Amino acid sequence: DATGNAATQVTRTVNVVDTTIPVITLLGSDPVDHEVGTVYTDAGATASDNIDGVITGNIGVTGSVNASVIGTYSLTYNVQDSSGNAAATVTRTVNVVDTGAPTITLLGSNPILHELQTPFTDPGATASDAADGDLSGSIVPTGAVDPNVAGTYTLTYNVTDSQSNAAPTVTRDVIVADRTAPVITLNGAATVQHE
Template sequence: VNVVDTTNPVVTVTGDNPATVELGDTYNDAGATTTEGTVEASGTVDTATVGSYTITYSATDASGNVGTATRTVNVVDTTAPVVTLTGAATVTVELGGTYTELGATATDASGTVTVVTSGTVDTDTVGSYDLIYSSTDASGNVGFAERTVNVVDTTAPVFTSSASFSADENQTAIGTVTATDLQSVTFSVSGTELAITSGGVLSFVTAPDYEAKSSYTATVTATDASSNTATQDITVTVNDVGGIDDDPGTGTGTGTGTGTGTGTGTGTGTGTGTS
């Protein structure tokens, strides 16, 4: 009687099957066991390349019977690119100045990736602007970085009108105060004798009388939309209209009169005059 062995060894994979490894990581094979013989593994896993790889385990017994088992190893990329800003994450630019974009760089295990920048900065308008830098790898993973650019106004208005005004008496109009600024400017004036509109039109609260007061002083403040302020001390000279003293005065006069009859008499009269 010939006793023969025709039964293949049983090979059992150890660990996960299928197994998953992240792109760029190290794959450590857990191996396999067998009921007879020694297990030999064949096949490779390239963790630098996304894909599916097969490892085959085989064992041969003394009778030449061969048992096999396989493991599937999936190399996957679930990691987004790392986006790194060039320059600061928060940048401040003066209103009307120039913003220089420094960009960003990105790295990824899959290889070279590019960075796309979205968003704009309007240096003519005060505000906060967000710039988004994104990078997408071959597996569709997206990495982001963000920069905030603050456009600010720290510059005060500059007066362009004279500090000296003149105006005729007996009327309220004086003139207009002006100032330059990259934003809108409003005006105010000190004291109670002069008034000014937000647009800079200057006037007397009460029409002046040259004979009563011929010169007025006050401080005008210009304020822009960012609350930066500038001041200017002004003088308003009142003009004597026509150069004639128009202050009413009083005077007395004498007169003579005659009467009829047998005698003469004297009379008095009053009158007004100018002085």
């Protein structure tokens, strides 16, 4: 002071610290609808911090997606900056769904040329689905063939998977006609000596 009295020294400590948490941003959509039976590739996320900058490479992801099984899956993204500040956890929901229609494959030819007045047996069809597998036993055929009446008959095949996805209708034409040539049988000998 003016008299020369010195105050007791006082010290202030200033700690410059980082208390701001990083920010995680999802790439792609959330939720995601993903087709069952196809490979799932996650769109990922980015992370940034006010001090460390881009720290995307430090993101940890927990959870998994089984793209072979219909259901809902969660992927969780976490990251910390160099000061130990943890970002708010971000979660992506992945719905593995079956929107694909089954496929019907005809067995045998199409059209079928069938001989009139001979028994007809439909060679049938097979059906497969990405989620349900073999649906051949669930095919619903419609239509009929009268092998005793010449004409063109249409057989129709339909199937629906467990998620109510209907396969495109498949048809087969059966053409019933007489294609057998008549047979001539000689009466008597084939060579005749005639006076």
